[in-house]
Amino acid sequence: MSYVNGLKCRECGRVYQKEPLHVCEFCFGPLEVIYDYDRIKYVLSREVIEKRPKNMWRYRELLPIDGDPQVGRDVGYTPLVRVNNLAKVLGVKNLYIKNDSVNHPTLSFKDRVVATAITKAIEFGYDTMACASTGNLANSVAALSSEGGVKSYIFIPADLEKSKILGTLIYGTNLIGINGNYDDVNRLCSEIAANYKWAFVNITIRPYYGDGSKTFGYEIAEQLGWRVPDNIVVPVAGSSLITKIWKAFKEFEMLGLIGKVNTKVFAAQASGCSPVTTAIKEGRNFIKPVKPNTIAKSIAIGNPADGYYGIKTVKESGGYGEDVTDEEIVEGIKLLARTEGIFTETAGGVTVAVTKKLIEQGRIKRDELTVISITGNGLKTQEAVAEKVGSPIIIEPRLSSFQERFGGKI
Amino acid sequence: MAVKVRIPSPLQKLTKNQSEVTVNGKNIRELFLDLEKQYPGIKNRLYDESGNLRRFINIYINEEDIRFLKNEDSEVKDGDSVSIIPAIAGGGCVILYRRADLQI
Numbered sequence: 001m002s003y004v005n006g007l008k009c010r011e012c013g014r015v016y017q018k019e020p021l022h023v024c025e026f027c028f029g030p031l032e033v034i035y036d037y038d039r040i041k042y043v044l045s046r047e048v049i050e051k052r053p054k055n056m057w058r059y060r061e062l063l064p065i066d067g068d069p070q071v072g073r074d075v076g077y078t079p080l081v082r083v084n085n086l087a088k089v090l091g092v093k094n095l096y097i098k099n100d101s102v103n104h105p106t107l108s109f110k111d112r113v114v115a116t117a118i119t120k121a122i123e124f125g126y127d128t129m130a131c132a133s134t135g136n137l138a139n140s141v142a143a144l145s146s147e148g149g150v151k152s153y154i155f156i157p158a159d160l161e162k163s164k165i166l167g168t169l170i171y172g173t174n175l176i177g178i179n180g181n182y183d184d185v186n187r188l189c190s191e192i193a194a195n196y197k198w199a200f201v202n203i204t205i206r207p208y209y210g211d212g213s214k215t216f217g218y219e220i221a222e223q224l225g226w227r228v229p230d231n232i233v234v235p236v237a238g239s240s241l242i243t244k245i246w247k248a249f250k251e252f253e254m255l256g257l258i259g260k261v262n263t264k265v266f267a268a269q270a271s272g273c274s275p276v277t278t279a280i281k282e283g284r285n286f287i288k289p290v291k292p293n294t295i296a297k298s299i300a301i302g303n304p305a306d307g308y309y310g311i312k313t314v315k316e317s318g319g320y321g322e323d324v325t326d327e328e329i330v331e332g333i334k335l336l337a338r339t340e341g342i343f344t345e346t347a348g349g350v351t352v353a354v355t356k357k358l359i360e361q362g363r364i365k366r367d368e369l370t371v372i373s374i375t376g377n378g379l380k381t382q383e384a385v386a387e388k389v390g391s392p393i394i395i396e397p398r399l400s401s402f403q404e405r406f407g408g409k410i
Numbered sequence: 411m412a413v414k415v416r417i418p419s420p421l422q423k424l425t426k427n428q429s430e431v432t433v434n435g436k437n438i439r440e441l442f443l444d445l446e447k448q449y450p451g452i453k454n455r456l457y458d459e460s461g462n463l464r465r466f467i468n469i470y471i472n473e474e475d476i477r478f479l480k481n482e483d484s485e486v487k488d489g490d491s492v493s494i495i496p497a498i499a500g501g502g503c504v505i506l507y508r509r510a511d512l513q514i
Contacts, residue, residue, distance in 0.1 A: 011464075011465065011466065023420075023466070023496045024466075025420040026420075026455065027455070027458075027464055027466065028420075028464060028466040028467050028496040028497065029464075029465075029466050030466065187495075190495075194419075286465065288477055289475055289477055289478065303468070303475065303497075305497055308465055308466075
């Protein structure tokens, strides 16, 4: 059963059929999936959703697939954790972590978009998946392609973190490292996409792919007891996730599943790659691309495709954009680990550190309910903190050796 | 200056199906004026109603985004290659395919 009517250009409103197309042929604006909300409203209620298995497909009417999911049946419904220890350190009372560092199967929010994209690609008849990636997407496309029995070609910047390379190769994909940054990789991929009949998840079938991340927002609203937070802090790379979380909240509002949405959406970037937050701070609605230089490689996109809409989302919601240095990112990772026992990757260090900054600036207030988005797992970016966590204390296998080091008697 | 401009496939209907055309001018603005003169109708696709370059089109001189240079005032010299590239897909994305190719 499909609730998708077609595609529509976000810029000029031109309408297209449901096909593998991602850019308006008239004005080059991004295309968006059109849903039949009247019919969805008729079939989808809180009770219907609550009875379904705890994974992202419990919102399937709001996802752009026609049949059953083909891969990743257990993706999503990750914990929304109330983090009182962290809240205390930061000086607020009502703080949550949406923890996609434990998303299934590859430990990042990308499993949501990829499960959607591969299902859609299989529906369109593709047998080969491909992507340009900063790492998390690579892991996910490789893993879920294996599950779906489709071939995959994955393009990454050659200097990516070792664990992200290993965590891609293990699935038996074709991995191609490019001597360049993500924007170079992406540009090359667009040319490759033009010449091969492959489903590039973030190019060929982008409108469908992107909607998978709406489930991150749906889950937050449901897990908070069918309401939205006062604030949400979101890591920004291409700006897709931040716009889709906002879309998710607005769709739930429109469908009557929650009350009025008054959430402030905050964009979080690394200072070494902050085209979106810089535009917000300078009051611009257009992006000046940058050449990234940060340890937060998973969000190092200097020329963000949806940057304009990222800025628009933040403005519309009354939020703001802030960025943090590499040192602050490392401190953010350590702070979350040491207060809450959650080990996130660099992008999570960015959202934690930015939240801290926003609280200090008074933009996030003490009594408000705030959700920090944690989108990836720290085990994948160990290099970023390897020199910053100390080393084990080495002793001889004797009690006396231990006592020499730690002193005292019991 | 005679400069080659690469045309993305959605605009090739306007350039008699040519993926590359040669136009004259000393900067991007002049090149696009000449492009419109040679291939009427293309200006509407590149510029919005208020005369600004459309938001989702990126222009490159050789490999460099003109936003790193002087935008439409960026100068060109003989032999340069200019690319008109749709912006979608997590950064500079080229759509050079024809729709028919996607029918699988």
